[in-house]
Amino acid sequence: MDWVRGETVGRGSFATVNLVIPKGKSKSNSNSTLFPSTAAVKTSEVSTSHSLKNEKQILDCLGSHKRIIRCFGDDHTFENGEKYYNLFLEYASAGTLAYQVKFHGGRIPEQYIRRYTRSIVEGLSHIHCNGFVHCDIKLQNILVFHDGEVKIADFGLAKKTGEEQSEKQRFECRGTPLFMSPELVNGGEHESPADIWALGCAVVEMVTGKPAWNLEKDANMWSLLRRIGAREESPVIPGELSKEGKDFVEKCFVNDPRKRWTAEMLLNHPFVEEVKSVNESSPRTHFDFNDWVSNVSESVPNSPESEEFCQWDVDSSFCSAVDRLQQLVTVERPASWSESDSWISVR
Structure with a gap:
């Protein structure tokens, strides 16, 4: 696979994420596949690449799914005298859900949360039905794409359901403490219900911008685990x-x-029911705003010209009446309202 490492877009304890710049034509082989012009490469030194290789194996087993990050292959490179393992993945231009929470002042409007949550549940359903557990569901591991769609990523800690664990593994801190379930803390049970508990924590964080657990200022990880x-x-x-x-x-x-x-079961919950189309939800009269919530507008982008608005420019079928009105209101008046051919005179 002929490629060049581009700009760094993420960095973790054992891996970095860079944009991929294809160089010439990619040659297909047993270790790699063709990838699109916009892709990312997740890299770590071979000596610390266990989780990356596990992620590749899990993604290969899960196959293609609209709510799971796509993998385009892997390879090895020698750089600055070190051998590196590289995993090629989809690039999400809008970052993570954790970034979106901060970007919008610490609270995502509920209509967006419903959509994001349904997407995550669809992904978890696919993961669990194929016999795997993600083990690290959190907003930092949910990627947001340019069209507003989200996908589950970072399968480095994922495992097979019911997989036998050693005595050491049963008591290891696998995952992120703030998202850990009681059975995971008490007995090291890394099974599908633990992913659902973590999902609940993620929903709370999307609503409040804060961890689901109310922590004391001087609290440490062990005091949190005791509470859980x-x-x-x-x-x-x-x-x-x-x-x-x-x-x-x-x-x-x-x-x-x-x-x-x-x-x-959660896929059939009213909270994540499919969103109505624009025609079904648009107001018919001056007073037809049944879903109006006064504080929603505080978190909705208010300027069509702003970068914030562009980040939330998802398909119009998801926008509420409040969102659509917000998009029409700008600081400056249009140059000429009379230029449009679609105006209708009313008395």
Whole structure:
């Protein structure tokens, strides 16, 4: 595969992510495939590439799915005297859901949260039905694309369902503490219900911009794990969520993993029902704003010319009446309202 390493777009403890610049024609072989002009390469030294190689293996097993990051192959390179392992993946130009929360002032409007959550559940359903567990669901691992679609990424910690673990693995801290389920903390159970608990934490964070667990200023990881493992409390469900949203999160935060809803069950929950089309949701009269919520506009982009607006320029079928009106309101008046041929005179 003939390529050049481009701009660095991400960096972690053991890997960096760069844009891929194709160089000439790619030659197909057993280790690589053709990739589009816009792709990313995730790289680590061979000595620390275990999680990257695990990610490649899991993605190959999962196959193509609209809610899972696509993998275009892998290879090895020698750079500055070191041998590196490279994994080629889709590039998400709008960053992660964690970035989107910060970009929009710490709160994503619920109509967007519903759509994002459904996409994540669809991805989890595919992962779980194929016999795998992601093990690290969080907003930082959900990528956002230019069209507003999201996909689950970072399968470095993923594993097969029911996979036998060593004594050491059962007590290792696998995943991100703030998203860990009680059974994972207490017994190292890395199974599909743990992904659902983490999903609930992710939804709360999209709503509030803060972790699902209310942490003391001087709290450490171990005090948090004790709280989770004690099963005496659950993360606080945001009061600003709709009734459907609160019920959805409650289904994710059931302490007993055997009673916690599965991804397949959550797909039928009212909170993530398919969004109505524009024609069905547009107001018919001056007072036809049944879904109007006064504080939604605070988090919705307010200038069509701004970069913020462009980041949220998803398909119009998802925009509420409030969003569409916001897009029409600008600081400056148009140069000439009379230039349009579509105006109709009314009395």
